[in-house]
Each structure stands twice: as C-alpha cells, then as structure tokens.
Amino acid sequence: MSLPGRVSSETRAAAKSFLRRRTAVFFTFLFPLLIVVIFGALVQTQPTGGGLFTEAPAYYVPGYLAVVVLFTPLSRVGSEVARHREGNRFEKLATTPLSRGEWLAAQTLVNVAIIGLAGALVLAVMVAVTGAEIVLSPLLAVFLALGVALFCGIGALIGSLADSQDGVISASNAIAIPLLFLSETFVPPYLLPEWFRPLMDLSPLTYFSRGVRAVVTDTGPSAEGTVVAAWPSGPEPLFNLVVLAVLGAVAFAIGTIALPRTD
Template structure:
C-alpha cells in the first residue's frame, strides 16, 4: 500500500512540475495567440487555393470526401499542426540556449527530466493547436461540415500529432548548435514529410516500395486518421493510427527526458 502511495505521489509531482514548466512558456504564448495562429496558416492556404481549388477541379472524385478540396483539408490540418509544433518548440529552446542564455537556469531546477520534456512538449502542443485551429476554421468555411472537424476522434488525433512533433522539436532544440542547423532539419525532415505524409494523396494507391516509405512517417497516420474521422463511419476508421502515434510520442518523451538528464548547456 505504501509503495502505491509513493508511486501516486511521484506521478502527481511529475504532473505538477510539467505544468509549471508549461506555465512559464504559456505566459509568453498567451500574448501572441493571434500571431501564432496566423504564422502557420499561410502555407496551408496556398496549398488549399493551388491544389484544392485550382488543380483539384480537374481531378476525379477521391476515395474519401466529395471532392479533392475536401480530401486535402484534413491533411492541411495535420500539416499546419506538424510545422508549428516542431518549429515553434525548436526555435523556443534554441533561443533560450543560444541567445538569451536562460536555458542553464532551467537545467538547474530540481525536477525530473521527464517533467522538463513534457512541459516543453505541452507548450508545443498548444502552439500546434492554435495554428491548426485556424486551419480547421478555414476548412469549416469551405465545406460547411462543422462536426467533421471538431469531433472527439479528430481532435484526439490532432493532439497526438502535436505531441509527436513538439516532442521531436524538443529533442532537436536540445541538440542543434545554431539556427542554420534547425534549417537543415526543416529541409530534410519536415518539408519532405509535408509532401510524403499522405497530405495530398491516398497512400494505398502507391507502389509497394513507396508505400513502405510513406507508412514509416508519423504524419501519414495523422493524415489518414483525420481524413477518416472527418468523412468516414467509425467502422472504417483506421484505429491503428492512434496507438502508433501514442507510442511514437511516448518514445520521443523518454528520449527527450534522457537528453535533458545529460544536457550540459
């Protein structure tokens, strides 16, 4: 009984410490809500106008959604949440490490390394939700399907996607030595994933070799899951996407906690 009580107290302490770290970032985020929401909206809007309304008008009806515009809208939500969750988290940690030099103070705080990672990850999740919320509003205006984009299953996948890429952003932010290095990660990881992560196409139509590569990307499971949550009945929902994203988020959290434990700067 005493062991269970101690374990429960440890988890409560971990949660409280994580929220404390998150709150320090939230104090900055709350005064920039409009800026953050708009920062990741430009690219999805360009893709929606160019591909959804432009190219999409000449394409046949897709397997999911009434037209190609509807098909790519869930992918645009996934794309915006990935970009801002990763980029915002990475640049925030880089700024503290490389410019303000305030990161050393954070490392001296006597709390568990996992709480440090989770707190930073929560801030990244909020950043991603702010931007993807703006894209969801655009999707609702284009389609008129309110419940398709705000149902619990859709929102759960969105939060998991933000957790995955904000967790990745924490790890990258702890390891890079300059802002130029952040650009390399963005060019070689985020941008390719933006186009290969099933945001613009149905991965089941690809040749097997390419399909294997696409299904190695976590964004793929978010895109196909959001599309199914928005337009398909529950019987056709790819339930495997939820545990896959959850496992990736947990693995990144453990890796991030290990990184925090050994961080020197």
C-alpha cells in the same frame, strides 16, 4: 511545489513566450490558411480529371491539418531548445526542481493548445472555401494532441543536436517537407510508384493521416483511386491511434533524454 504546479507554471511561461513573438503567432495561424486557399480554392476548383487534388475535398483534411501538426512543433520546440542552449538556460534549469521531462511536457501542452486553435481555424476555412463535408469526432482532437506530442519530441531532439537556431529551421524543413507530401496527405498512394508505397508506413505522419481521414470522412480512395467505404468508427482509426500513441511516447522519451542537462 508539486509536479502539476511545476508543469503549470512552466506552461504559462512558455505560452507568454510564444505570444510575445508576433511573427511566430502570425505564421502559425496564417500559413496553413494560405495553403487551404491556394490548394483548396485555386487548385481544387479546377479539376483536370486526374492527377493531384482531384479527390473529394474532405480527403485533404489530414494534409491541411498536418501543415500545423508537423511544422509548428518541429520549428517551435526545436528553436526553443536551441535558444535555451545558447542562453545557458539548461544549466540554470538543472538547479531547479523542474525536470527535463516536465519542461518538455509544458512545451508540448502549449503547442497542443496553439495547434488545436489553428487546426479548428483551418477546418472552418476549409469547409467554407471548399465545401468539404466532414464528420466532427472527439477522436480528431485526440489525433491532433498525439501528433503534436510526437513532433514535439522530435523537435526537442533536433534542437538538442543542431548547432544553432538556423540549423534547427533547416533540419526541420528537411524533415517536414518530404513527410508532408509522402505520408498519404496530399498525394494518394496510387499516384506513387508501387515500390515506394510500403515505405510510407515508415512515416509517423502516415498514421496521423490515415486516422484523421477515417474519423472525419465517410469515404476514402482505394488503391485504384475509386471511392470505397472508410471506417469512421471501426478498427482502422483505433489502430492508427494506438500506433501514433506509441510513436509519440517513444519520441517524447527520446526527446527528453536528448535535452542537455548543462550547456
């Protein structure tokens, strides 16, 4: 069987495995919508004149999308790796033509499809609930795919190092929750201490946030909180796209190497 055939076959198997887990399907699609409703409708519609959630609704698009781009690959791929380890499946995988990279590529493709659907649903609900004015760009789909690939690689690394599925969930949350709020998603940089702002460049999610915000909005906040022109088609989204692609390739390679050959 050819490489495309092997990846395609494993992708179908991974998709069926996901669909059989109804709880995973439920929370993959429902949890982000709850975030949109809570923060977008209940909080966003009661501005206080300063502080959190007082920017234009479109500013928070990267944050809402990050909920699925970040949490879902980390927990799903990490848990899948942990299940394979507990069931000695990697030992069986070593006897087949399917390589570890091909296995991770199949898992990534499934996550790209799932999160693409969840992301589209999040955007639709957000626009309906908050009235956000966004620009739909083909680059948005590219950012989503690269972000998913990046965190699938990190999820594979977590699953390879954690001692159990419970350990995967704990480690995933410990990584995802700080990144979700400290990567230019829900909290604008000017609300954080000045000494901390350069550290945000160390988060891979920051480049996802900056790029997505640039391609879906016509305006963005300055360091003082005032509104200035953004770069929907300029170098800013392309720079973040390149950085995200490089980080994604590195994370995928490390995740592939970390996958056990045997159990």
